[in-house]
Amino acid sequence: MVNVTPFEFIPYLLSQAESVDDVRKLLENLNMVNINFSENLPLSPLHWMISDDKSSIIVEPLENGLKIYDNPVGVLTNNPTFDMQLFNLNNYMSLSVKTPENNFSKNFELDTYSRGIGAIGLPGDLSSSSRFVKVAFTRENSVSGTSEGESVSQFFHILGSVDQQKGLTFIDDPDLYEYTIYSSCYNTNKCILYYKTYDNHQITAVDLNKENLEGDALVFYPLIDEAQINFVN
Numbered sequence: 001m002v003n004v005t006p007f008e009f010i011p012y013l014l015s016q017a018e019s020v021d022d023v024r025k026l027l028e029n030l031n032m033v034n035i036n037f038s039e040n041l042p043l044s045p046l047h048w049m050i051s052d053d054k055s056s057i058i059v060e061p062l063e064n065g066l067k068i069y070d071n072p073v074g075v076l077t078n079n080p081t082f083d084m085q086l087f088n089l090n091n092y093m094s095l096s097v098k099t100p101e102n103n104f105s106k107n108f109e110l111d112t113y114s115r116g117i118g119a120i121g122l123p124g125d126l127s128s129s130s131r132f133v134k135v136a137f138t139r140e141n142s143v144s145g146t147s148e149g150e151s152v153s154q155f156f157h158i159l160g161s162v163d164q165q166k167g168l169t170f171i172d173d174p175d176l177y178e179y180t181i182y183s184s185c186y187n188t189n190k191c192i193l194y195y196k197t198y199d200n201h202q203i204t205a206v207d208l209n210k211e212n213l214e215g216d217a218l219v220f221y222p223l224i225d226e227a228q229i230n231f232v233n
Helices: 006-016 020-027 082-092 128-141 148-160
Strands: 002-004 030-032 048-051 056-062 065-070 169-173 176-178 182-187 192-197 204-207
Touching (some): 006 020, 006 048, 020 056, 020 065
Antiparallel strands (some): 169 176
């Protein structure tokens, strides 16, 4: 067995595997150990989504060992466990991006007074289970163009549907709260990282191909976190 801490897990997989199939084989002999990155930081109960261009899986460390799930929806949030998140989608199978028909009654007419009412009932709160439903629905029904720019833009719109704003989710203290610090995505074929932060909505990119990939020195870029506002006058 190979013992791996949560903070080592992703670097270990990236250094050993080229596909989800490779990851599945590695997980057969992997044991997750409860070691913190720092004594000043608590051990995070992380869940992982691991994907390639053919498939996606979820890995969750539970008390009875690692659980691995096929991921047909291509999204992940935190607790509850992924099997419960998937089952919860059954409660929302009536949602639609189309204008609904009147199934309420045959005895009187109802007015489709607004676009989008086919999705009435889609959760909008900030709980993990509700955000799972929201982002799964958004990802499944969103439409993107074929260009790199359109795909990247749509990715951030999908994630933006479940952003957490400052001040809405407190953590036991009115001065501490959860919020979406940053969002990022990768084009794994072109080796380009895209990100934006809570205060900087402009998408920033890092192209790894412009670096010496055979070098032995660590390359880093300062995080661009200050708002980039384009004044036109």
